[in-house]
Amino acid sequence: MAATGKTTAVHFSLIFFVMLSVILGVISYLNFRDLAEVSAKLDSTKQDLQARDTVNQQYIGDIDAMKRVMGLTLPEVGAKEAAPGTVVGEAKSLISRTATNPAAQTMVASLRDLRSEYDKVSNELTENQASLSDLQNNFNLLEAQYKAREQTQVEARQQADDDLNVERSETQEKLSVKDSQIEDLREQLNDAQFELNQTKSQLTAQIRDLEGVNDKLVEINNGLRDKIDGLENYSFEVEDGTIRRVDQVNSLVWISLGSADGLRRRTNFSVFMKDNSGIARDENDIKGAIEVTRIVGPHLAEARVLKDELSRPIAPGDPIYTPLWSPGTKERFAFVGKIDLDNDGNFTEDDRNRLYELITVAGAEISSEVTDDGERIGDQELDVSTRFLVVGDIPDPVESPPNERDALNEMMRLRREMMNEARLNGIRVVSLNQFKDYIGYVPKRRLWAPGVNDNWNLKSGGGSSLGIGLGVTRSSTGTVSEAFGGDSRLSPKSSSGFTSGQAGQVTGN
Structure with a gap:
C-alpha cells in the first residue's frame, strides 16, 4: 500500500520510545556520575574513620596508662559526672582525704603539698633527734650527779635515823611523864565540867523563869502603856x-x-x-x-x-x-501602809510623790519606808533618831485582788515588826491622818475656788458652826x-x- 502523508500511531510510538531512551540515558548518566562521587566520598570517610580509630586507640592506651600510674584502674573515667566508682570521683575523694592543703584541686598539687609537708616533718624530726641526743647527754650527766647526791643523802639519813632513835627514846620518857600529868588534869577537868553543867542547868532554868516573868511584865507594861496613851x-x-x-x-x-x-x-x-x-x-x-x-x-x-x-x-x-521641821535638826520619819493624802480612797503614786515633796521641802528625810510592793527600804531597823512612825491604811488582803495579796500580807507583817521596833525605842506611832493634821497638810481637791462646787465633809459628829439649814440669818x-x-x-x-x-x-x- 502506498504511503500517505498522515501521522500514524507508529510515528507516535517511535517518538515516545526515542524520547524515553534519551531520558533514560540522561538519568543513567547522572546516576553514574553521582555514584562515582558517593563512592569517592565513602572511600574518604572510611579512611578518616580508620585514622580516628587509630587515634582513639592511642587515647585509650594513654588513658589506661594514666589509670595505671594513678592506681585507679576503673572502667569509668567520670569526666562529665565525678560519681563514686569513677576515676575522677575516686581521685577527688582521695585528694580530699589525704591532701594537707584544702585548696588543692589536682593530684599533682596534692602530691606537691604532701612532699612539702614530708620535707618539713623530716627536717623537724632531724632537729628533734638532735635535741633528743642533747637531752640524753644531759640526762646522763644529771643521773650521775643524782647518784652522787643520793649516796650523800643515804649517809645523812642513816645519821638522822640514829639521832631520831635517841631523841625518840628521850621524848618517850618525857611523854610518859606528860601523859600522867594530862590524866590528872583530865580528871580535874571532868570534875569542873560536871560542876559547870550543873551550874548551867540551874542558870538555864533561872533564865527561863526570868524570861517568862519578863515577857509577862513586857505584856503588862505594853497593855498599861496603851491604856495610859488612850486615857491621857x-x-x-x-x-x-x-x-x-x-x-x-x-x-x-x-x-x-x-x-x-x-x-x-x-x-x-x-x-x-x-x-x-x-x-x-x-x-x-x-x-x-x-x-x-x-x-x-x-x-x-x-x-x-x-x-x-x-x-x-x-x-x-x-x-x-x-513635826517636819526643827531649828538646826534634820527630822527623820518612818512610813508603813498605803499613802492617801487626799482621803479619796485611791492609793496612787502621785500621793506618795507629794509626801516625798512635803518632807524634802521642810528639810526632813525618811529613815525607813515600806513601799506598795511590800518592800522595806532605808533603815532595816528603827532607832531613836526616828521621830514618828506613820501608819497608813492597809486593805484587807482577803478582799483585795489576788495579785496584791502577797504584798499586802508582807506589808502587814512589816507593820507589826516596825511597831514593835518603835515601842522598844520610844518612837511615837501616829496614823497618816494625824500626821497630815500635824504638818498642816490640806488636800488639793479641798482647796476652794470660785465657781467650783465641792462636797465638804465635816468631822465625825460635827455640824456647821453657822447653823446652815437651821434658819440662820447670815x-x-x-x-x-x-x-x-x-x-x-x-x-x-x-x-x-x-x-x-x-x-x-x-x-x-
Whole structure:
C-alpha cells in the first residue's frame, strides 16, 4: 500500500520510545556520575574513620596508662559526672582525704603539698633527734650527779635515823611523864565540867523563869502603856513658834520664825488653839494650816493661810507646830501602809510623790519606808533618831485582788515588826491622818475656788458652826473690823479671834 502523508500511531510510538531512551540515558548518566562521587566520598570517610580509630586507640592506651600510674584502674573515667566508682570521683575523694592543703584541686598539687609537708616533718624530726641526743647527754650527766647526791643523802639519813632513835627514846620518857600529868588534869577537868553543867542547868532554868516573868511584865507594861496613851494621850511635842500678825483680807499671817531659825519657804505648819490640851495631842485643837511664802527677818516670816475655821479664826498668839521641821535638826520619819493624802480612797503614786515633796521641802528625810510592793527600804531597823512612825491604811488582803495579796500580807507583817521596833525605842506611832493634821497638810481637791462646787465633809459628829439649814440669818451689820481699818502704811492689826455676832444668830420659826 502506498504511503500517505498522515501521522500514524507508529510515528507516535517511535517518538515516545526515542524520547524515553534519551531520558533514560540522561538519568543513567547522572546516576553514574553521582555514584562515582558517593563512592569517592565513602572511600574518604572510611579512611578518616580508620585514622580516628587509630587515634582513639592511642587515647585509650594513654588513658589506661594514666589509670595505671594513678592506681585507679576503673572502667569509668567520670569526666562529665565525678560519681563514686569513677576515676575522677575516686581521685577527688582521695585528694580530699589525704591532701594537707584544702585548696588543692589536682593530684599533682596534692602530691606537691604532701612532699612539702614530708620535707618539713623530716627536717623537724632531724632537729628533734638532735635535741633528743642533747637531752640524753644531759640526762646522763644529771643521773650521775643524782647518784652522787643520793649516796650523800643515804649517809645523812642513816645519821638522822640514829639521832631520831635517841631523841625518840628521850621524848618517850618525857611523854610518859606528860601523859600522867594530862590524866590528872583530865580528871580535874571532868570534875569542873560536871560542876559547870550543873551550874548551867540551874542558870538555864533561872533564865527561863526570868524570861517568862519578863515577857509577862513586857505584856503588862505594853497593855498599861496603851491604856495610859488612850486615857491621857500625853505628848512631849512643843510649839515651834506663834502667830504674830493676821491679815484676814489677804489670808496672810506673820509668824515668829525666820532666817535665824533656819526656816525654809513652803514649809507647812498647823495652827493650834491657845488653850490647847497639848501640842500634837488632840486633833480637835488644830484650828488651821499655813504655808511659809516669804522669809522677812531673823525671826519673822510671812505665810499664807491654807485652812481656817470661821468659828475659830487664826489669831495672834496662836501656837504653830510641824513635826517636819526643827531649828538646826534634820527630822527623820518612818512610813508603813498605803499613802492617801487626799482621803479619796485611791492609793496612787502621785500621793506618795507629794509626801516625798512635803518632807524634802521642810528639810526632813525618811529613815525607813515600806513601799506598795511590800518592800522595806532605808533603815532595816528603827532607832531613836526616828521621830514618828506613820501608819497608813492597809486593805484587807482577803478582799483585795489576788495579785496584791502577797504584798499586802508582807506589808502587814512589816507593820507589826516596825511597831514593835518603835515601842522598844520610844518612837511615837501616829496614823497618816494625824500626821497630815500635824504638818498642816490640806488636800488639793479641798482647796476652794470660785465657781467650783465641792462636797465638804465635816468631822465625825460635827455640824456647821453657822447653823446652815437651821434658819440662820447670815446678813452682816456692815461694820468693818478695826483690824482692816486705819492707815494702810501700818502693819495689820490683829483679829480678836471672834466672829461677828450676826453669824451665830438663829431665827426662830
